[in-house]
Every structure is written in structure tokens, then in C-alpha cells.
Amino acid sequence: MTLDGADLGRVPVTSDAEGNAAVTFSLPRAIQRGDGLLTVLVDDGGVTLHDLQLALYPEGGDLVAGLPGRVYFAAKTPLDKPADGVVDPLCCTVPEREFAQPSYGDDHAGPRTDFRETVAWRSRLTTDARGKGELVFTLSDAVTSFKVTAEGTGAGRLGHGEALVQSKKPVSLAVKLPLEVSAGDHLRLPVTVANDTDQPYRAELAASFGKAFAATGGGLAPSLALAPRERRSPFYELDVVGDGREAGEHDLAAEVDRQRRSAATTRDPYLLALASNVLVAQAPGDDATRRAVQRLAAMQAPAGAFPGADHSITRSGGEALAIETTSLAALALMAAGREHAPAVRSATATRSPSTRPGRARSSCTSARSPPTP
Numbered sequence: 001m002t003l004d005g006a007d008l009g010r011v012p013v014t015s016d017a018e019g020n021a022a023v024t025f026s027l028p029r030a031i032q033r034g035d036g037l038l039t040v041l042v043d044d045g046g047v048t049l050h051d052l053q054l055a056l057y058p059e060g061g062d063l064v065a066g067l068p069g070r071v072y073f074a075a076k077t078p079l080d081k082p083a084d085g086v087v088d089p090l091c092c093t094v095p096e097r098e099f100a101q102p103s104y105g106d107d108h109a110g111p112r113t114d115f116r117e118t119v120a121w122r123s124r125l126t127t128d129a130r131g132k133g134e135l136v137f138t139l140s141d142a143v144t145s146f147k148v149t150a151e152g153t154g155a156g157r158l159g160h161g162e163a164l165v166q167s168k169k170p171v172s173l174a175v176k177l178p179l180e181v182s183a184g185d186h187l188r189l190p191v192t193v194a195n196d197t198d199q200p201y202r203a204e205l206a207a208s209f210g211k212a213f214a215a216t217g218g219g220l221a222p223s224l225a226l227a228p229r230e231r232r233s234p235f236y237e238l239d240v241v242g243d244g245r246e247a248g249e250h251d252l253a254a255e256v257d258r259q260r261r262s263a264a265t266t267r268d269p270y271l272l273a274l275a276s277n278v279l280v281a282q283a284p285g286d287d288a289t290r291r292a293v294q295r296l297a298a299m300q301a302p303a304g305a306f307p308g309a310d311h312s313i314t315r316s317g318g319e320a321l322a323i324e325t326t327s328l329a330a331l332a333l334m335a336a337g338r339e340h341a342p343a344v345r346s347a348t349a350t351r352s353p354s355t356r357p358g359r360a361r362s363s364c365t366s367a368r369s370p371p372t373p
Contacts, residue, residue: 115308263292304346
């Protein structure tokens with residue numbers, strides 16, 4: 001056996017009554033190219049029985065010192081045909097890394113705290129005679145799309161495939177708000193309620209508007225029955241009766257109270273960053289402000305970013321949403337005091353998620369889709 005031009009030695013074996021024999025050998029610590037040659041000799045005169053071209057493929061791309069690994073190989077004859085042979089899987093087994101997954105019951109209704117970017121990884125998946133295999137995993141709480149990558153080998157050939165798995169909220173409500181309005185405008189405000197489950201769903205709905213608006217018609221019924229996979233988009237008819245400035249001045253205290261409640265209950269880092277900025281500016285010495293800033297700082301990932309946001313007022317998604325959330329969080333922490341300076345420095349030095357190394361083999365990594373408000 002030779003590998004990358006180096007001789008790995010000779011292994012004497014004895015075949016059984018049917019002429020079968022198993023050959024085992026040790027690979028070197030470092031493999032440069034993975035080009036090997038396996039030569040089999042018989043003992044009756046030293047005649048060469050087969051010359052096999054052997055190519056080795058370390059699982060994951062590289063062998064890492066100190067970590068168990070698996071190496072696949074493809075053997076071909078001098079005519080570039082797959083060589084006949086049988087490999088005993090029990091001869092080469094190694095400890096296999098288990099990918100930790102959360103366990104949720106069928107009645108789990110939240111809160112949403114699981115925002116893993118890699119939701120499944122399997123180092124080895126055995127297929128049936130038709131090449132079909134099954135991998136069962138639990139999605140995270142992120143409303144996004146996950147890229148599934150599968151790589152395999154068999155019969156001397158390699159395979160690679162990719163697909164997308166989309167994650168949605170069971171029931172969602174989306175409101176298409178205009179960026180700005182003026183006094184005297186008339187709005188037809190669309191509100192979409194979607195049931196993305198396989199079961200009927202009945203929703204109880206209520207809506208209220210600020211003093212700058214007067215509802216003149218349309219809207220949602222107090223109770224709405226949705227069939228499986230059904231969505232409805234009624235409109236609210238609204239007149240803009242003020243410029244918003246007087247309403248904002250009168251409602252400032254109420255708005256601060258709303259932000260206090262939001263900061264105490266939300267698990268969305270984007271909403272918590274917005275609330276923290278309001279509280280730091282309007283109530284810097286308040287206990288609720290201190291607790292909001294502490295909750296926000298605790299959501300920072302080790303790399304410095306603030307992942308897990310559902311959507312933003314700018315309708316950004318994916319990496320743009322992560323950057324927007326991290327920027328708002330850094331502003332709030334910066335305004336909250338010098339004790340948060342290390343977190344601010346870490347946030348402003350955050351690497352793009354796309355630069356982080358990934359894994360090979362069967363894996364699912366997130367690639368966020370446009371958000372659902």
C-alpha cells in the first residue's frame with residue numbers, strides 16, 4: 001500500500017475457503033493529496049493479481065489531531081472501472097460525535113428562545129438499497145430558511161446535494177404600514193392573518209389606533225375562523241386627523257410605559273434594543289431601564305452580535321437584520337454607561353456570519369429569508 005508516493009508497508013493476509021480476505025492498515029497523521037495505490041499479490045510465484053487505483057476522502061475535508069474521524073475511499077481498476085471488493089464496517093469503526101438537539105413536546109407553545117443557526121449534523125447516514133435515507137431533527141425558533149447539505153459516497157462514486165427547508169410561525173399577523181403619513185391622508189391599511197398549520201384555527205382579534213388616526217370602516221371581525229393553510233387580508237379604512245406631534249407629546253409617558261412592558265417581556269433582541277434606547281433616553285435612572293439594559297447585554301452572542309431577531313421596521317432580513325439589531329443594541333449599551341464598553345467593543349468588531357467556518361457532511365445551516373412581521 002502506497003499513499004502520496006510513500007510506502008505504508010506490506011500486510012500478509014490469508015484468504016478463506018471462498019477466496020475472501022480483509023486488509024487493514026493505518027493511515028499517516030498527515031495526508032497531502034490522498035492518492036493511493038493498493039497492490040495485491042498472490043503467493044504462487046509472486047504474480048500481480050490486481051493493480052487498484054485508490055483515492056482517499058477524509059470526512060469533513062480534513063483530519064484533525066485528537067478528534068475521531070472517518071476516511072472514505074474509492075478503488076478503481078487500471079481500466080478506470082470500480083473495483084470489486086467488500087469492506088467490513090466493523091473493522092474500522094470509530095467513536096461518532098453526537099449532535100445535541102433540544103427535545104420539545106407536541107404541546108410546547110414557547111417562549112421562543114432557541115435561535116440555533118445549525119440545527120442538525122450527522123456524520124454518517126446509512127441509506128437503503130435505493131439510496132434513500134432519513135434524518136429527523138428539530139428546527140429552531142427562527143422564522144427563516146435552512147439550507148440542507150448532504151454529501152455521500154458509494155460504489156466508488158461521490159455525491160453532493162442541497163435543498164431548502166422553510167420555517168414559519170403556525171399563525172402570523174402582518175401589517176403593511178406606510179413609512180410616513182400627513183394630516184388629511186386616507187389610508188387603506190392591509191392586515192394579513194395566515195394559518196400555516198394543517199388544522200383549522202380560530203383567532204380572537206382586536207385593534208386600536210393612536211389619536212392621529214380615525215377608523216372609518218373595514219377591518220377585522222372580532223373572531224376569525226381560518227381553514228388549514230388559509231390566509232386573509234382585509235383592509236382598515238383610516239383617516240389621518242392630526243400631524244402626530246401633539247398626540248406624541250401627550251402620549252409620551254404612556255409610550256415609555258409601553259416600552260417598559262416590552263423590555264420586560266420580549267425575547268426579541270431587536271425589540272429589546274429599541275425599548276432600551278427609549279428607556280435610556282427618557283428614564284436613565286429607572287430600575288426598569290437598568291434591568292432592560294442587563295437583559296439586552298445577556299443576549300449578546302460570544303462573537304459579539306445580537307442574533308435571533310424576527311423582523312425590523314425597515315423590513316430587513318438575514319445578515320442585514322443581524323447588523324441592524326447589533327447596531328441598535330450597541331447604541332443602547334453605549335448610552336447606558338461605561339461599564340458596557342467591553343460589550344460595545346465586541347459588538348462593533350463582530351464578524352459577518354458568512355465568514356464563520358461551517359461543517360461538512362449532512363448539515364442544515366440557516367440562510368434567513370425575508371421576515372414575517
